[in-house]
Amino acid sequence: MSTTATDLVGDLRAALGDDLLVTDPDLVGGYVRDQSRLTEHGTPLAVVAPRSTDDVAAALRWAHAHAVPVVTRGAGSGLVGGANAVDGGLVLTLHRMDRIVEVDVAGARAVVQPGVITGDLRAAVAAHGLFYPPDPGSVAFCSIGGNVATNAGGMCCVKYGVTGDYVLALEAVLPDGRVVHTGRLPVKGVAGYDLTSLLVGSEGTLAVVTEVTLRLLPAPTTPGTLVASFTGLTAAGAFVAEVAAAGITPSMLELMDSTTVTAVNAMAGMGLDEGVVLVLAQCDGPGATADLAVLEKAAERHGAVDVAVSSDAEEAAMLLEARRIALTALERVAADTGRQWLLDDVAVPRERMVELVAAIERIAADHDLTIGVFGHAGDGNLHPTLLYTDETVALAAFDAITAAALAMGGTVTGEHGVGRLKRVWLGRELDPVADELHTGVKRVFDPTGILNPGVVR
Amino acid sequence: MSTTATDLVGDLRAALGDDLLVTDPDLVGGYVRDQSRLTEHGTPLAVVAPRSTDDVAAALRWAHAHAVPVVTRGAGSGLVGGANAVDGGLVLTLHRMDRIVEVDVAGARAVVQPGVITGDLRAAVAAHGLFYPPDPGSVAFCSIGGNVATNAGGMCCVKYGVTGDYVLALEAVLPDGRVVHTGRLPVKGVAGYDLTSLLVGSEGTLAVVTEVTLRLLPAPTTPGTLVASFTGLTAAGAFVAEVAAAGITPSMLELMDSTTVTAVNAMAGMGLDEGVVLVLAQCDGPGATADLAVLEKAAERHGAVDVAVSSDAEEAAMLLEARRIALTALERVAADTGRQWLLDDVAVPRERMVELVAAIERIAADHDLTIGVFGHAGDGNLHPTLLYTDETVALAAFDAITAAALAMGGTVTGEHGVGRLKRVWLGRELDPVADELHTGVKRVFDPTGILNPGVVR
Numbered sequence: 080m081s082t083t084a085t086d087l088v089g090d091l092r093a094a095l096g097d098d099l100l101v102t103d104p105d106l107v108g109g110y111v112r113d114q115s116r117l118t119e120h121g122t123p124l125a126v127v128a129p130r131s132t133d134d135v136a137a138a139l140r141w142a143h144a145h146a147v148p149v150v151t152r153g154a155g156s157g158l159v160g161g162a163n164a165v166d167g168g169l170v171l172t173l174h175r176m177d178r179i180v181e182v183d184v185a186g187a188r189a190v191v192q193p194g195v196i197t198g199d200l201r202a203a204v205a206a207h208g209l210f211y212p213p214d215p216g217s218v219a220f221c222s223i224g225g226n227v228a229t230n231a232g233g234m235c236c237v238k239y240g241v242t243g244d245y246v247l248a249l250e251a252v253l254p255d256g257r258v259v260h261t262g263r264l265p266v267k268g269v270a271g272y273d274l275t276s277l278l279v280g281s282e283g284t285l286a287v288v289t290e291v292t293l294r295l296l297p298a299p300t301t302p303g304t305l306v307a308s309f310t311g312l313t314a315a316g317a318f319v320a321e322v323a324a325a326g327i328t329p330s331m332l333e334l335m336d337s338t339t340v341t342a343v344n345a346m347a348g349m350g351l352d353e354g355v356v357l358v359l360a361q362c363d364g365p366g367a368t369a370d371l372a373v374l375e376k377a378a379e380r381h382g383a384v385d386v387a388v389s390s391d392a393e394e395a396a397m398l399l400e401a402r403r404i405a406l407t408a409l410e411r412v413a414a415d416t417g418r419q420w421l422l423d424d425v426a427v428p429r430e431r432m433v434e435l436v437a438a439i440e441r442i443a444a445d446h447d448l449t450i451g452v453f454g455h456a457g458d459g460n461l462h463p464t465l466l467y468t469d470e471t472v473a474l475a476a477f478d479a480i481t482a483a484a485l486a487m488g489g490t491v492t493g494e495h496g497v498g499r500l501k502r503v504w505l506g507r508e509l510d511p512v513a514d515e516l517h518t519g520v521k522r523v524f525d526p527t528g529i530l531n532p533g534v535v536r
Numbered sequence: 537m538s539t540t541a542t543d544l545v546g547d548l549r550a551a552l553g554d555d556l557l558v559t560d561p562d563l564v565g566g567y568v569r570d571q572s573r574l575t576e577h578g579t580p581l582a583v584v585a586p587r588s589t590d591d592v593a594a595a596l597r598w599a600h601a602h603a604v605p606v607v608t609r610g611a612g613s614g615l616v617g618g619a620n621a622v623d624g625g626l627v628l629t630l631h632r633m634d635r636i637v638e639v640d641v642a643g644a645r646a647v648v649q650p651g652v653i654t655g656d657l658r659a660a661v662a663a664h665g666l667f668y669p670p671d672p673g674s675v676a677f678c679s680i681g682g683n684v685a686t687n688a689g690g691m692c693c694v695k696y697g698v699t700g701d702y703v704l705a706l707e708a709v710l711p712d713g714r715v716v717h718t719g720r721l722p723v724k725g726v727a728g729y730d731l732t733s734l735l736v737g738s739e740g741t742l743a744v745v746t747e748v749t750l751r752l753l754p755a756p757t758t759p760g761t762l763v764a765s766f767t768g769l770t771a772a773g774a775f776v777a778e779v780a781a782a783g784i785t786p787s788m789l790e791l792m793d794s795t796t797v798t799a800v801n802a803m804a805g806m807g808l809d810e811g812v813v814l815v816l817a818q819c820d821g822p823g824a825t826a827d828l829a830v831l832e833k834a835a836e837r838h839g840a841v842d843v844a845v846s847s848d849a850e851e852a853a854m855l856l857e858a859r860r861i862a863l864t865a866l867e868r869v870a871a872d873t874g875r876q877w878l879l880d881d882v883a884v885p886r887e888r889m890v891e892l893v894a895a896i897e898r899i900a901a902d903h904d905l906t907i908g909v910f911g912h913a914g915d916g917n918l919h920p921t922l923l924y925t926d927e928t929v930a931l932a933a934f935d936a937i938t939a940a941a942l943a944m945g946g947t948v949t950g951e952h953g954v955g956r957l958k959r960v961w962l963g964r965e966l967d968p969v970a971d972e973l974h975t976g977v978k979r980v981f982d983p984t985g986i987l988n989p990g991v992v993r
Contacts, residue, residue, distance in 0.1 A: 185887040187780065208783070230726045241724060244701075259969035265883040267698060267915045268947035269687045269737045270954060270965045271992060272974055276733030280726045297783030323644065326665070326754030366822025426722040430642040458724045490725035497727060508727045512716035516980060517729055523976030535728060 084167065087145060088125055091169075094141045099134055101126035101172075110152060110172055111164040116421050117470070118160025118499040123150070126170045132250065132258060132289040135171065139287065140256035142169055148532050149254070151283040153193060153225025156217040158422055159498025161229065161282045161534055168532075171287060173224050179203050180290070187295045188247065188264065193224025193288050200293075209295040212239035215494070216403055227288050230280035232494035234402070237457030238330045238363075239296075241494065243279040250290035251278055254525045259286065266294060277520070282496050283531040285524035302330050302363035303371045304395040307378035307386045308355035312336055312440060312452065315356040316433035318381040319456040322360070323429055325377060327370045331361035332457025333402050339451040339464075342408035343401050351401060355384055358456065359398050405453040409464045418449075418466045421473050425484035426460040426493030438483040439463050446476040460493035497535050505535065541624065544602060545582055548626075551598045556591055558583035558629075567609060567629055568621040573878050574927070575617025575956040580607070583627045589707060589715060589746040592628065596744065597713035599626055605989050606711070608740040610650060610682025613674040615879055616955025618686065618739045618991055625989075628744060630681050636660050637747070644752045645704065645721065650681025650745050657750075666752040669696035672951070673860055684745050687737030689951035691859070694914030695787040695820075696753075698951065700736040707747035708735055711982045716743065723751065734977070739953050740988040742981035759787050759820035760828045761852040764835035764843045765812035769793055769897060769909065772813040773890035775838040776913040779817070780886055782834065784827045788818035789914025790859050796908040796921075799865035800858045808858060812841055815913065816855050862910040866921045875906075875923045878930050882941035883917040883950030895940040896920050903933040917950035954992050962992065 092100055101107060102125050112120040124147060129135045142149045148168035155162055164170050177194035184207045191200055198218045201211050214233035215221050221231070226242045227249070233241075248262030262268075262275035278285055309315040315334055322332060335343070335357045344351050351357065358378070362370040371388050378386045389395065406422060413420040427435045436452065439461070443450040454461035463480050467473035481491050481504055491497075491504035506514065521528070521536040549557055558564060559582050569577040581604060586592045599606045605625035612619055621627050634651035641664045648657055655675045658668050671690035672678055678688070683699045684706070690698075705719030719725075719732035735742055766772040772791055779789060792800070792814045801808050808814065815835070819827040828845050835843045846852065863879060870877040884892045893909065896918070900907040911918035920937050924930035938948050938961055948954075948961035963971065978985070978993040 183887075185777075185781070186885050188885075230730075232724055236724055243730075253969065257969045259973065260967040261970055263947045263965075264885040264945045265916050265947050265950065266886065267689055267693055267883045267912070267917045267950045269951055270947050270949050270958070270962050271970070272738055272742075272977055273687075273700075273730075273733045273736065274970060274973055274977075276730045277977075279730065281729055285729075297780075297785070320642075323754075324642070328754070364821070364823060365826060369822060426724045428643050428645075428721040429723065430640075455724070459722050460724045488721045490720045490722050490727050492727050493722065493724045494726055501727070505727050508720075510717040512710065512714045513718055513728070513731060516716065516731055519980030520729055520731075520734075520977065523973060523980060 084124055091125055091141055095127065095134070095137055099127055099129055101128060110170045113155050113157035113160060113162045115158050115160040115498065115500055116419065118163055120163035121166030121168065123164040123170045124167050126172060128172050128175050130175050132252065135252045135287050135289050136256040136258060138169065138171055139252055139254055142529055143255045143527065146527060146529065148529050150531050151287050153222035153228065154196065154220055156221040157225060157229065157498065158424070158495045159500040161496050161498035163499060165532060176289065182207055184209065189293045189295060191223050191291050191293065193222060193227070193291065195223045197221050197223055197226055204295050205298060208298050210298045211245065211293060211295055213242045213245060216406060223291055224288055227279055227291055228282050229494070229496040232455065232460065234331045234333055234455060236455060237332050238328050243276060245294045246275055246279055246291060247294050248292035249275055249278055249288050251286035251288045253286050254527065254529050262292065264292065282498065282534050284521060284535045285530065299330065299363040300367065301392060302361035302395065303367045303388060303390045304398060305360040305371050305374050305386065305388045306398055307358045307383040308352050309358065309383055310355060312356050312436040313433055314382050315358050316436045318358060318378050318383070319432060320430060321377045321381065322374060322457065325373055327373060329360045329370070329457060330363040331359065333359045334454060334456035335402060335405055336452040338449060339405050339409060339453045342412045342451060343404060346408040346411050347401070347404060349397065349401050352385060359402055361395065402453070406464060409451045409466065413466045418468050421465045421467065421477055423463045423477055423480050424492050424495040425481055425489055426458060427484050427487045427489035429459040431487045432456060432459045434487055435461060435484060439480055442476050442479045446472050448472065448476050458493065499533055502534070541581055544604070548582055548598055552584065552591070552594055556584055556586055558585055567627045570612050570614035570617060570619045572615050572617040572955065572957055573876065575620055577620035578623030578625065580621040580627045581624050583629055585629050585632050587632050589709065592709045592744050592746050593713040593715060595626065595628055596709055596711055599986055600712045600984065603984060603986065605986050607988050608744050610679035610685065611653065611677055613678040614682060614686065614955065615881070615952045616957040618953050618955035620956060622989060633746065639664055641666065646750045646752060648680050648748050648750065650679060650684070650748060652680045654678050654680055654683055661752050662755060665755050667755045668702065668750060668752055670699045670702060673863060680748055681745055684736055684748055685739050686951070686953040689912065689917065691788045691790055691912060693912060694789045695785050700733060702751045703732055703736055703748060704751050705749035706732055706735055706745050708743035708745045710743050711984065711986050719749065721749065739955065739991050741978060741992045742987065756787065756820040757824065758849060759818035759852065760824045760845060760847045761855060762817040762828050762831050762843065762845045763855055764815045764840040765809050766815065766840055767812060769813050769893040770890055771839050772815050773893045775815060775835050775840065776889060777887060778834045778838065779831060779914065782830055784830060786817045786827070786914060787820045788816065790816045791911060791913035792859060792862055793909040795906060796862050796866060796910045799869045799908060800861060803865040803868050804858070804861060806854065806858050809842060816859055818852065863921060866908045866923065870923045875925055878922045878924065878934055880920045880934055880937050881949050881952040882938055882946055883915060884941050884944045884946035886916040888944045889913060889916045891944055892918060892941060896937055899933050899936045903929050905929065905933050915950065956990055959991070
């Protein structure tokens with residue numbers, strides 16, 4: 080570490096106190112990047128682990144005064160390099176701010192610190208008969224703060240929407256240390272600009288969120304589950320398209336191609352049918368049984384090899400787990416076969432999902448690559464996962480998939496965010512004037528540009 | 537008109553062409569204000585009625601070059617002075633841009649110009665088996681553009697949310713004439729800052745929206761309707777609170793106090809029970825019948841004088857119409873009794889609605905005023921309507937109601953917007969730092985401050 084860096088750390092230590100700092104290089108190493116691949120990360124000056132909003136404000140004031148960049152980090156489960164350290168900057172890890180401050184049962188709201196693990200919050204409110212829908216694949220280890228930063232989705236979205244749909248109010252700290260409160264408690268309200276929605280999904284580039292007030296729903300009925308297998312992605316996609324056309328809104332509508340199913344079986348011995356594309360659907364609420372019967376018929380009409388409907392909670396849990404471990408299972412296949420993996424996250428208008436799937440199959444063939452396809456079919460949001468040995472080929476295929484989604488009126492990121500991985504692609508998606516507005520908005524919140532430089536703006 | 541003004545109008549005419557200008561003072565008079573009371577309006581330089589995005593851009597470029605303020609106007613049905621002309625400014629009325637550009641049935645989306653009447657859009661998509669939920673009280677004569685500008689709500693919100701929940705993408709023109717596109721077609725997407733949500737509800741202060749892409753739902757089942765009468769607002773409020781606690785999400789949950797019911801009967805001879813508070817609920821979807829049975833029991837438990845459940849569409853339409861004409865009926869009572877009226881729009885956390893109702897009753901007694909209370913009980917969003925002779929007394933009561941809502945963790949506007957009527961109150965609701973961010977955001981979009989000066993920021 081240079082003399083200047085040592086001086087800076089000393090100064091930081093004096094400002095924040097020893098207890099909030101992690102400077103041991105061995106420990107720091109655990110905080111320098113998220114779970115993305117092919118994204119850069121730097122060597123931070125220090126890792127700061129605040130315990131309170133005041134601590135966050137103190138750290139930001141210090142960083143602002145010294146023009147030191149700050150990368151905020153939730154649980155580090157991101158997939159686009161949105162929490163990767165930059166050289167000479169601070170990593171602000173919020174894992175110690177993990178308190179569920181309040182569950183207001185009568186008001187159906189929860190107030191939480193950003194470090195609360197999403198699955199823990201879901202369990203805590205379920206104990207009161209309430210439901211916090213957002214359920215990213217990483218629900219067991221991702222944090223609410225990270226979910227807010229990326230406006231995370233998950234399997235619930237087809238019926239229940241994304242994280243932002245549940246954020247009523249935020250407390251956040253601006254880069255100069257000022258604390259701001261946005262939003263409100265009532266479910267309706269139009270006083271002023273929607274700064275809450277502006278902060279949601281801003282990937283730590285505008286402010287550091289230190290408290291989140293979430294809207295909760297009444298617990299839904301136990302869902303019924305349908306699993307249908309198809310000989311190809313196109314038939315599966317056509318079935319998915321028919322679900323929406325039939326006016327049915329399942330509470331889950333997921334897809335796994337045969338590559339993914341084989342990987343899941345290999346990892347967890349789940350005994351899923353292989354060589355087929357699986358579609359998993361759940362319906363909850365009083366119309367669930369009727370809806371599932373309609374879906375069952377539709378699956379048969381679209382040539383499903385096998386369809387099973389079950390109200391068995393254990394079987395449903397097993398199928399969900401199969402879907403949830405898709406990425407991990409594909410990662411393991413890559414490791415076992417000496418390959419690397421790279422995950423994409425694209426979304427297209429729902430009615431064009433079949434086209435997207437066809438494009439991915441074509442791109443896999445053109446680049447002679449294995450691409451495992453799984454994702455939130457009901458939202459048109461897929462996660463094609465490339466298994467590769469040659470990085471250049473992988474990046475070409477990755478770009479081809481992203482370009483294909485964009486050309487279909489889609490988006491370069493459905494739910495993972497832009498981070499460092501998709502920054503070039505954001506420029507391609509945004510209208511040039513919208514791009515200029517991004518720069519302007521960034522300057523309002525973070526005039527000196529210390530927050531997460533290299534991400535979004 | 538001064539020489540300078542005449543010169544300016546000549547210049548504007550040369551820039552835009554005769555056809556887009558309304559300068560006849562008699563006609564201009566119809567465009568100078570919305571339907572609010574006790575809000576100021578000025579004398580505009582001219583009214584511009586564009587036919588296209590290009591026309592809007594030309595008008596804004598001209599205004600920007602000449603530092604002339606611009607007030608954008610939808611159908612003029614606003615209730616807070618958000619579309620009131622300012623002296624020497626342009627009124628940009630978008631009523632000619634009233635085309636439903638596309639209804640994409642497979643994609644469940646509609647693309648519309650801002651001047652489309654909300655009710656017309658609802659009917660147009662219903663013809664395709666689709667549903668556009670937002671239904672402000674003024675649904676028959678308000679415009680989508682105005683709904684977007686105020687993030688309008690209505691009776692659907694308790695289940696289906698507000699206008700912003702259906703806006704996928706926007707085309708808008710910045711004050712300097714640049715056209716910007718925000719948002720995207722997929723239902724999920726997190727690429728960049730949420731500029732769409734920032735524009736929704738910005739009341740014409742950031743940009744002029746020229747095209748709106750809306751998400752549609754499958755048509756719901758015909759709802760069942762419950763009407764319950766209570767001897768007082770407190771019992772009615774307690775019933776409403778129980779609905780949420782029972783985990784039931786009605787598709788409508790409205791309240792009218794006895795003052796309002798009497799006014800409605802007087803206007804439309806609907807034969808509603810008088811001297812009681814009415815709660816109207818609707819439930820749709822496959823669980824509707826079961827849900828209504830639960831609500832019926834709950835109403836009885838809370839001492840309802842009368843409860844009736846009906847699946848008769850005509851009876852439901854009559855009850856909805858009764859609720860829809862509440863404001864007009866109270867206006868008529870005011871006119872018939874030599875009084876004026878003033879409408880408030882406050883929302884509180886749902887569980888505090890009973891408290892809000894009690895506060896309004898107390899304020900009415902304290903100020904010796906008739907206050908008709910009606911509104912979206914299921915959202916905690918009420919529209920207390922003051923009938924008064926003394927403006928000072930009315931304003932004192934209005935302020936007392938707004939202050940009471942704010943003190944309950946509520947908001948000074950649930951769905952009508954800030955406009956000119958609530959500008960002082962916005963300052964009281966916003967955190968000072970959020971207030972500064974509003975100013976900053978305004979400057980990014982409208983650096984010279986020509987868009988709707990005196991509103992929001």
